Amino acid sequence: MSDKYASRMSSVHRSFIREILKVTADPSIISFAGGLPNPRMFPVEPMEAAAREVLGTSGRVSMQYSQTEGDVELRKFISKRYLEKKNLNISPDELLITTGSQQCLDLIGKVYLDKGDKIAIESPGYLGAIQAFSIFEPQFVSVSLESDGPNLEELEQRFKDGAKIFYAVPNFQNPSGLSYSREKRKAVAELLDKYNVLFVEDDPYGELRFMGEDLPTVYSFQKKPGILLGSFSKIAAPGFRIGWLVAGGERRDKLVIAKQASDLHTSTVAQAIMRTYMLENDIDDHIALIRETYGKHRDIMVEMIDRYFPDGVETTRPEGGMFLWSTLPEGCSSMDLFDKAIAKKVAFVPGKPFYADGSGENTLRLNFSNADPDRIEEGIKRLGESIREFLD
């Protein structure tokens, strides 16, 4: 006999991408489907040195239970970095360390979302956020993402219609690779302030800029600040599962309570190793290396797409991050293309699941961080052939 599950479980599904990743585990398939950083970029030796130092000099403290708010020195490091890099004045007491920034979404869902609350999300939008928030049974309302940010008329309409939260990834978004222009950042901040909507600004890729000018957070333009999310996953390594959120006062108290209930605190050992690594190495040097490498990957992928993709397929040209986004001619299904591509041993993620409104059937996401350059060349060639055959 089947268990009686909570009603929320009927609207939450296993991650579509994770299911696709199982199909693409075959090493003969060149996969642009995942969203993984390149493991060649992980600072393995310095992390080993950090682990040795942590366990060798403060093992008993770093193996004990610790405070829910997170490692104080790690929070001071993040605070200092916000000031130096973003000119943002954020106290360590306004930071909460989380078990990856995915957990930020769960905590925000817990603290803010009643069943039926409206939450505005970019279309296409980040799948992990749709999954996390779905647990709390909100009503998702979509805002079209244009090449320079959200469609402002749509966004204002969603706010007028009572959206409580707007969740977005303004830098090198997953899945589209698109970023908000400076003007749209300002305009979005003004609308948020005007309609008193809580902005959840997710920024895992902001430091991975290959070209163009660094832009301020939307947070910095807001009079009533939103919640800003960050992560070490893309600048150091994701396996530690360490992210954070920026929230002050009562808001942070509530999020801390929700975190206590969720997992007491993030791994003390993982936090201590990450803190030691950050304090004893120059993370900017390391990020420069990642930028250079991913930038090359991006250039090669763009060049190959220009060469091999047929006319009528449009692809974004991101200035950073880990993803490109292609749009097939109207009426084509990227899900059907997926089967053809797999037959040619190349994989991507069909775009439809990234649309909370069920559209986007002719779109697809391509990751350029994980595969090495020769695989990118060969893979895009194969994918180009698949698309040509598919369109014929």
Next chain:
Amino acid sequence: MSDKYASRMSSVHRSFIREILKVTADPSIISFAGGLPNPRMFPVEPMEAAAREVLGTSGRVSMQYSQTEGDVELRKFISKRYLEKKNLNISPDELLITTGSQQCLDLIGKVYLDKGDKIAIESPGYLGAIQAFSIFEPQFVSVSLESDGPNLEELEQRFKDGAKIFYAVPNFQNPSGLSYSREKRKAVAELLDKYNVLFVEDDPYGELRFMGEDLPTVYSFQKKPGILLGSFSKIAAPGFRIGWLVAGGERRDKLVIAKQASDLHTSTVAQAIMRTYMLENDIDDHIALIRETYGKHRDIMVEMIDRYFPDGVETTRPEGGMFLWSTLPEGCSSMDLFDKAIAKKVAFVPGKPFYADGSGENTLRLNFSNADPDRIEEGIKRLGESIREFLD
């Protein structure tokens, strides 16, 4: 202006114990208030060796994203251990690694609890569970905990009244230190089967038995198995935040989906270090050392209580675990005693918050794992004096 929080947040509060721990952080206070393992028992050197091996030989894999279900070799280890120690046949595919066993409670809440669902809990009961489940706004119904397990008439009445879940800690419970007898385990299993109630059997302390006979899990007596929880926090170290749950089939699928939404997966690095430690050391030898040490602590605390506590105060005599539980004469408030005790530089946790029904005003919890023997002697002497003065 204050944020508009979800309605659930009005019924969830900051952990009372964590607030008390702030008062007792003063090192001149002898504290029996926390629930911490003794850091002298942490296997620091072997963990350092494990960390070095993990980062030195498989750093790139252990820093990458990984599967939600958890490290396969770690799950195989847990599976083998259930068979060897408990004669339980549990496949690695029936295990889900979690970010501490606290996360199990959050995931079970997500998957099973609709607002208003009834959940039966021991009185006194584990505070972390009350906190985790509260997020999902269930109705808690209490079952009196007697010296050999729950009051069976009350338990059956709760089941008749439609409880969906029964959550319990049958071995050396937190807070009371009490354990279920073999007979009550069987009787509870029969009632669960009869009324088709989901049992959540939390077992963080089961391996910490100092005396008496090891008893089977309630899980092993059930025809329709419940969900069994486990943790490395008390046998190795809590700072890694690694626990697990046992659940098969569709039930586990749903819990995996909830975990994906919550934090994608538990720290790969922390799991790899724990797995390497477990595979390359004899954990039974280490557990024997913990048992011996905590057993001595328990004996000293019991002896001192017999010597210094006045008549009329009753205290449990646990055969394992980390806690003793004292009951003051009817009408006395342990909250008032707390202030007197702090004045004498000794601390405990007042028992009232452990009762979902608001009773238990005359009870208190004493931890014996964390403080060393000379501090236990001195602390219980001071507490005995405080109680005498308080009762006079």
